[in-house]
Amino acid sequence: MHDYYHYLNLANEAIENIYYPSEPSRLYEPIAYTMDLGGKRIRPVLTLMTCEAMGGDIDQALNAALGIELFHNFTLLHDDVMDRADVRRGKPTVHCKWNDNVAILSGDAMLTMATQAISRVGDDILRPMLTLFNTTAIEIYEGQQYDMDFEQRDDVTVDEYIKMIRLKTSVLLGCACKAGAIISHAPDEAANAIYDMAVNMGLAFQLQDDYLDVWGDPATFGKEIGGDILNNKKTFLLINAMNLARGNDAIELNQWLNDNTSRKKEKIQAVTAIYEKLGLKQLSRDTIAQYSHKALDSLHTINNIDQEAMTEFENLINRLTNRDR
């Protein structure tokens, strides 16, 4: 078993070595550009880590890891068109640097390239890999659609929100781990347990993201504090606040949600104060801890990995769900 950075290097190397045809350049250059933007590469690392922890051949896992990272970047590419996002990882997004049509078509090609990479496994595991990958892809589209639907709704429940982030972001972490398990020919129970571990870790990670937007340390968070509040983004916090606020709190929250003036600092302070009054700081911490424990519990049911691997996964869960950036 190696540490996180060993797998990260392997993943980055595989990404750098992707072959892109030279023509038509406006189809392939945006794909190379997107894959070169960088990122945490958490998904391919999970595939490689799981494969090695469960005794699989890591060379066989590289293509699947690549396929999952291609898929993830395809979703970001199309999401950026849908969200009209201009910047990703400090660089112009594809639809800004080229145009919408290039972004749509390059994204389509990335999805097929992802499927091709996922399929580069032994015949004996081709079907389970495809089933896992395609099922996960459909779930992610559903999650993205729910996310867009929620922006138009004022009655989203906390359960609906959890379901949405599960679909939109967590299942791909589950897929990444389970792919590594399948490549190792691990027993179904182990494959399903590592899937559950990753899904719960993903939920804790996303809730932590919502938390850090409000209570993160500006010095380490990387993004500006309060961005979600300024955008009225339906996070775990805002949805809880909309459901829990009564009387003057509800009136004040509503006023701030409809406030389009430039009183940015005041809005962030006021909404944060409402969140704190409603006990949402503690509720967030408790909920994150709850999913983080579920992830650890799932991990501890697995009996085909050794103590060293167990510790690596524990460290990963703790790092991703107690992070400050």
Place this chain on the structure above:
Amino acid sequence: MHDYYHYLNLANEAIENIYYPSEPSRLYEPIAYTMDLGGKRIRPVLTLMTCEAMGGDIDQALNAALGIELFHNFTLLHDDVMDRADVRRGKPTVHCKWNDNVAILSGDAMLTMATQAISRVGDDILRPMLTLFNTTAIEIYEGQQYDMDFEQRDDVTVDEYIKMIRLKTSVLLGCACKAGAIISHAPDEAANAIYDMAVNMGLAFQLQDDYLDVWGDPATFGKEIGGDILNNKKTFLLINAMNLARGNDAIELNQWLNDNTSRKKEKIQAVTAIYEKLGLKQLSRDTIAQYSHKALDSLHTINNIDQEAMTEFENLINRLTNRDR
């Protein structure tokens, strides 16, 4: 062996029976809407016809036929966004009826659903089916990108144009036939020959489309005559004309290409006259006949289908490449 309409009914029945989850409705309703718009269903028919002609089990071919039709409709959905087309088959396109985001995301889901349908075959042919399908998909994106590139270029050659329509439209007809052959466990030579037949038939079909826009009978063509001329669309005719016109012809053609006034009738008449003066009516007919003969030649090399099936395919080639609508 049955006739075309038998396979068409089977394909339409399978399309009507596709299961769509009820939620999220804005993801699945646009897919059902797109699949219900109708169309010639030529691709699924080709899969079913080839499968039965080569002695395969037609029930096994239905999912592949469905997958190819889902894929085809996914490309139309995304192409309509890219081309800003408002109407398809007499109804509003998805991005007009809903919006661009819905069209992008529903299209993505259709591509994954297509891959799922293609994968519903026996384990022994899963890999060749996937390889065929994914390779074809990549070729189609390349064709669409070349098509968009060509609109910005004035120096497109006839060979480049043929390559583009081969990628954008013909290879999917080839894929449809070859899928039927693979499902029948046909020998490679037969599978490749029926692929070549369909690709050449597709080229003849597309060139016929360009021809009918200029010399079709308005009563039977279905579309308005001269639409390509009015849009300066880079068809087989315009590309040849731009390469062949000299002196006054070249000057006049250029003037019409830059003419944005409302003299529609005059433009169609004048450009048609230039095409005729350059001998492009005959060149078109000859080129269509050439690809149509290539299709028949490929067909006649196949020795695992009987005379009745041979005649059905001959009729199909003749119908698609000598059509007047």
